[in-house]
Amino acid sequence: MRISxxxxxxxxxxxxxxxxxTGEYISLKDISARQNITVKYLEQIVTGLTRAGFLRSQRGNxxxxxxxxxxxxxxxxxxxxxxxGSLEPIACLDDEVNQCPRSGExxxxxxxxxxxxxxxxxxxxxTLQDLKEQSYETGADNYSI
Amino acid sequence: MRISxxxxxxxxxxxxxxxxxTGEYISLKDISARQNITVKYLEQIVTGLTRAGFLRSQRGNxxxxxxxxxxxxxxxxxxxxxxxGSLEPIACLDDEVNQCPRSGExxxxxxxxxxxxxxxxxxxxxTLQDLKEQSYETGADNYSI
DNA sequence: CTAAAATCCTACTATACTGATATGCAATGG
DNA sequence: CCATTGCATATCAGTATAGTAGGATTTTAG
Numbered sequence: 001m002r003i004s005x006x007x008x009x010x011x012x013x014x015x016x017x018x019x020x021x022t023g024e025y026i027s028l029k030d031i032s033a034r035q036n037i038t039v040k041y042l043e044q045i046v047t048g049l050t051r052a053g054f055l056r057s058q059r060g061n062x063x064x065x066x067x068x069x070x071x072x073x074x075x076x077x078x079x080x081x082x083x084x085g086s087l088e089p090i091a092c093l094d095d096e097v098n099q100c101p102r103s104g105e106x107x108x109x110x111x112x113x114x115x116x117x118x119x120x121x122x123x124x125x126x127t128l129q130d131l132k133e134q135s136y137e138t139g140a141d142n143y144s145i
Numbered sequence: 146m147r148i149s150x151x152x153x154x155x156x157x158x159x160x161x162x163x164x165x166x167t168g169e170y171i172s173l174k175d176i177s178a179r180q181n182i183t184v185k186y187l188e189q190i191v192t193g194l195t196r197a198g199f200l201r202s203q204r205g206n207x208x209x210x211x212x213x214x215x216x217x218x219x220x221x222x223x224x225x226x227x228x229x230g231s232l233e234p235i236a237c238l239d240d241e242v243n244q245c246p247r248s249g250e251x252x253x254x255x256x257x258x259x260x261x262x263x264x265x266x267x268x269x270x271x272t273l274q275d276l277k278e279q280s281y282e283t284g285a286d287n288y289s290i
Numbered sequence: 291c292t293a294a295a296a297t298c299c300t301a302c303t304a305t306a307c308t309g310a311t312a313t314g315c316a317a318t319g320g
Numbered sequence: 321c322c323a324t325t326g327c328a329t330a331t332c333a334g335t336a337t338a339g340t341a342g343g344a345t346t347t348t349a350g
Contacts, residue, residue: 001148001264003234003257005309011253027325036247041310043327050327060318061324076256089148102181107280108156111221111271112148118267119146122260135252150338172296186339188298195298205347206295 007083009037010045011131014054014079018071018128019135025057025064045083052082071132077123087123089115151228154182155190159199159224163216163273164280170202170209190228197227216277222268232268234260 016031028046032039046065049055054074055065067074081087090112091098103109161176173191177184191210194200199219200210212219226232235257236243248254 001146001229001232001234002236003146004307008235008253011256015252025325029325038310039325040312044310047327057326058318059316059324059326061322062319063317063325065326084146087146089146090153091147107160107276107283108153110279110283111156111276114271115264115267118263119260122263126256126259131252131256134255138252138255149336170296174296183339184296185341189339192298202297203347204297204345206293206349208296208347210297 001089003080004084006045006048007080009035009041010049010079010083011076012037013042013045014049014067014074014128015131015135017055017065017067018074018132021067021071023066025062025066027062027064030064048082049079052078054079054082070129072127072129074128075124076126076128076131077120079128080123087116087119089119146234148225149229151190151193152225154180154186155194155224155228156221157182158187158190159194159212159219159273160276160280162200162210162212163219163277166212166216168211170207170211172207172209175209193227194224197223199224199227215274217272217274219273220269221271221273221276222265224273225268232261232264234264 012035013031016035017026020026020030028039028042031037032042035042046055046057050057050065054068056068057063057065077087086094088094092100092103092106092109093112093116100106157180158176161179162171165171165175173184173187176182177187180187191200191202195202195210199213201213202208202210222232231239233239237245237248237251237254238257238261245251
């Protein structure tokens with residue numbers, strides 16, 4: 001039941017960009033320094049986020065990344081799903097294809113469906129903007145992580 | 146974010162025993178036939194549940210397993226935890242030992258804590274008895290899974 | 291008493307996933 | 321034209337997953 005580092009790092013990266021949301025492009029080097037994640041690993045993570053249309057990128061000198069939308073327009077759920085593929089606790093809930101032949105008579109399926117629901121409600125009910133505001137509220141003297 | 150087969154099968158096994166809760170010992174062979182899981186794999190799963198004190202076992206001919214307590218006295222959470230080890234979405238939330246050095250300044254930690262909370266509330270708020278009753282309600286013509 | 295049936299114990303294995311690191315090409319700005 | 325940055329692909333060690341296998345031990349039915 002673990003979120004992978006890719007999902008966790010993606011959220012940190014997106015929140016970093018949300019906090020440093022000046023309109024200018026932020027290099028992975030800068031994010032790497034603040035987040036303590038290697039540039040090479042960040043590159044891998046950012047690829048998924050760019051493909052999902054969450055980021056705009058700029059190559060070359062003084063290039064980097066910036067958010068494509070406002071922080072309030074990203075749910076944490078969609079960010080995590082872009083990296084993890086699925087947040088469902090069991091494969092049967094992914095789609096029709098993965099449904100097991102016993103789904104009609106499965107006595108535990110309703111329980112898993114319920115778990116899926118509470119997770120989805122929570123992750124899709126939280127936006128990057130929420131995390132950003134929460135950050136300022138805590139009065140953390142270091143917004144770098 | 147997936148529950149392993151061990152966790153899922155453990156829940157099916159426990160629910161099977163809850164439904165066939167006659168006081169007599171039920172053999173893995175019977176459960177295997179109903180649940181369509183090999184006896185050998187069930188043996189592995191049942192070991193963890195017995196060690197956790199959830200089951201009473203009887204060796205020898207016409208031996209098997211039965212619940213140690215009433216179905217209402219098992220939360221799904223504790224069953225899953227016995228197999229999965231932890232249901233926390235990130236290692237930092239497992240215990241003090243696994244806390245990362247940046248936890249004090251981690252801007253995403255409150256979000257993960259919140260996710261952990263909604264998951265815990267749900268899985269610990271559901272008992273085997275709940276699943277059993279739900280099963281009868283659905284009018285499923287097959288209680289075998 | 292014995293054989294079958296069951297739990298119990300330990301080891302093994304193939305596959306996939308995780309968490310990276312490495313190498314090099316492509317584009318951009320100064 | 322060259323330093324800086326993104327982009328693409330490959331590689332890799334370690335761990336976890338989802339089982340399978342073989343046999344020892346215990347108990348009871350016949």
